[in-house]
Each structure stands twice: as structure tokens, then as C-alpha cells.
Amino acid sequence: MPKIYSVDLREKVMLFYKETHHKSKTCELFNIARTTLDDWILLEQKTGQLKQPKPRNAGRPSVIKDIQGFKKFVETTKFSQAKDLVPLFEKQFGYSVGYHVILKALHKLGWTHKKRVFSTDKPAK
Template sequence: MPAPYSDELRQKVLDAIDCGNRKSHISQMLNISRNTIDLWLKRREATGSATPRRHYRRGPQPKIAELEQFRAFAQQHGHLTQQGMAQQWVERISDHTIGKALRRIGFTRKKRAMATENGMKGNGKRS
């Protein structure tokens, strides 16, 4: 993905437009599309600045957004497996999503549904 234009360039373009220069002339001179200049003007009208948004989360938003609430839920229901926790959660959610949220808050997942009683059984030979 290409990097956004610098804030200085954006400001220079907008200052040139404010001074009365034509958008098409500026776009040809700086090799910027006219649509980009229009988007910068629209952003400046909406937010007061033409700087791009920074530190926004890309991709789909997590289904469990309230991590502190989920941390309390995980401490209360920590004895359950991920499937059991998914059934106890307020909304309909998958055990895979519960696992991702547990990783995000730093909890380790429960590896087995039931505790192992005998551990590993030897084959009778000792080395």
C-alpha cells in the first residue's frame, strides 16, 4: 500500500488553492490527481485539517471490544473450556473468537476438556 502524501505537501496545495490558483494547474504541476485535491478540501471542511487519519484499526472490528469486561468474565468462568465460555457469553459467539480474545488479554487456553487422570502410560520398558 502506498504511503500517504506528507502533511507539508497537503498544506502547500491547500494554501495555493486559497491564494487563487486553479486546482487543475496545481494537480498538473505537482502530479497529484484532481480528485485527491478535492478529497483534501472536503476533509479540511469536515475536520478543519487535511491530515490523514492516523492509528486507525484496519480490518474487521473485534466482536469482543470491551476487554476489561471480558477479563472479568474470563476470571469468573476460567474453569470452562473455550466452548463453554462461548455458551456463557452474552452474545452468540464462537469458541475461536473466545480464544482470540483470551490471547489478547494474555490468558492461556484450556488445553483439554477433562483433566488427565493417569498422565502418560509407559509401555513397561524402562530405559
């Protein structure tokens, strides 16, 4: 796991580097890796600041964007299990979500887990 450095330390390192123009002395003095200093130099050249940009979220969305549309979708679609809704949801709304997102949204709408009632052929005593 990479070490996270504060913006204050980054600014001190860059100030020292700009004064000396010597990367190895700067890295030795502040006890950082040479590649880290190179990354900070590139970051400052590209963005003009040393604050690390936030990464974009990748993958599927963690929530359903239109909860009212989802409610209508669930009421009009026939399904026996929540996992049946995942491919149908993708067709209807144009983006895919995980099974756990469907379950969370159903719970939010007040749908509960139903227990199956098994019929028996034996008469009751």
C-alpha cells in the first residue's frame, strides 16, 4: 500500500527541490523515493498544485438513480426472485447494477423477503 504524504510536506519538498535543483539530495533529506518526487513534479506541472486528485469511481453504480422509476418497474414486472430483476433492470434502464443494489432498493421500497410455503400431500392429523 503506498504511503500517503501530506500536502504540507509535499510543498516543503518541492520548495527545497526548486532551490537546489538536486533530486537525490532532496529525496535523501526528506526520506522519500525518487519516483515519488518525480510524480510530484509531474503532478505540479499538470495541475499546478500538489494535492492528489480524487480517483473516479469505476465499475457499476452503487445506487439506483431513479427510485420512483424503479418502483414502477418492480410493480409492473413479474418476477419470482430478486436475482431475476438484474438483467431486466439493465434492459429497462440502460445501465447495470449488482444484485445487492437491487436488494437494497427493494428493502427501501418496503418489499420483504417472503418465506415459501410448501404444500404437503399428507393430510393434517
